Amino acid sequence: MIEAIGEKTIESIVNTGRFARFMGRALNQSAVSILQPRCYSLIWTQMFTIGVRSVPVIMVTGAFVGMVLAVQAYDQLAGMGLEERLGVLINIAVVKELGPVLAAVMLAGRVGGALTAELGTMNVTEQIAAVQSMGTDPIKYLVSPRFLACLILTPFLIVYADLLGILGGYFVSVIQLDINSRAYWDFSAQGVALWDLSTGILKGFFFGGAIAMISCYKGFTCREGAQGVGEACTEAFVGSFITILALNFIFAVVMKAIYSTFWPVQSLL
């Protein structure tokens, strides 16, 4: 029993160390890739696959988030006669939390799963070893473009999720629940500050970076066979999902601290 616990502990420390080394090398090679224009074509290709192709699914996610918030929150607010303030609640929830987090979770499933499966298959069919044997660093060739594409485009995808979330919320609130449009937008404008929007979008960099890093690492270290690739994909999604939630919590604490330091009065209101 004690032996098993010790073994597991050592294994997780070793894995953490390996992941940290992988991340260090990937960050280093990504910085190098940014400075080398010949790497741009690889980054563009990944940006198309990771970013452009994710737009529809991210927009659908955002729209449903906004719509469901309107449906669920209306009764509570209407009970207090505050239904015209529904816009504040929907929009602040969408731009600050639900838009970024659910867009990132959707990306972890769509992009993270694909990255792990692709790199995992390359790993088990020795394609990664082939890249290495030809004097090319596989981290630079395979990980950096994917990492940079995720890092750059996740904030943009969050903007799409936010936009559709806001429109979805508006559609249900104003058209279906018959809330005054002018009041809806006025209260929203009062309640949602640029800070809320910016912090939501800023999270995208961290979420995107975490998804790419975890998914690529799992692909690079996946075990042989179809089962190995399958397990790696599952581990990548679960790992990315938990990391997104944990990062979101850390981000909320840090941003709140920053806000109350620089704007102590507003934070009390």
Add this chain to the structure above:
Amino acid sequence: MAKQVNKDDGIIVVRNLVKTFNGREVLKNISLAFEKGKTTAIIGPSGCGKTVLMKHLIVLERPTSGEVYFKGQRVDELSERQLAPIRTQFGFCFQMGALFDSLTVYENIIFPIRQHQKIRNWRAIDELVKQKLAVVGMDGYQQHYPASLSGGQQKRVALARAIALNPEVILYDEPTTGLDPIRSDVINELILKLQRELKVTSIVVTHDMKSAYKIGDRIIMLHEGKVIADGDAGHIRNHPHSVVQQFIHGQVGEADLAALRLGGTRFTPQYNPEDFQ
């Protein structure tokens, strides 16, 4: 006791090489020197560590202990970045081809060239690709994707990619496995041609004794992670070790026969669910 070798005894030298995977020793204190311009065939039963040994020569695997030298320089301790210029002097033909399935045959072959230099003269590159593919009998397949090729065709394209940078050393991992006898002989002839004309050093991991005798200036046999025979074809043919004789004649060992006799295996012509009830 492994034979002692000096780091300058060959173009590639491994000294006291030990490799352990999860506590299991796959290579046990191997010392070998590979002579420049010669073809060495490494033979041995499946799982004896042949491929692992070959991956150490290009540092795709790092030794648990021991040293690897290339042209007198110790390479097993170099960083990935320091290894890049050394690896460009190697060509590695992987067992299953390891072609990049998202790239066409043409893009696969120019991959190593593109990674190390800026291509300006595309016409010359087209010609080079054509020439490399013609060598392996695959000219005309430039725009095909690896998935649309048979296993043997993929292997030939992989060989064309391995020779794209005109390497000094080519490592072949079972180059003739899965090929028809004629195509196998073409590959053997190609290995000989590269050695004759370009003085390429070739190291070939193979099960195919016909191929090993034909191409190998030297044949090394590995068994359970150790070198048990090392010499030219004549030496191997007349080697006194029973495992060597069994392997080169393709004879099943007494232990395997005993397992078949005593294993209680009953073969029925058809699947019968009652057998498992």
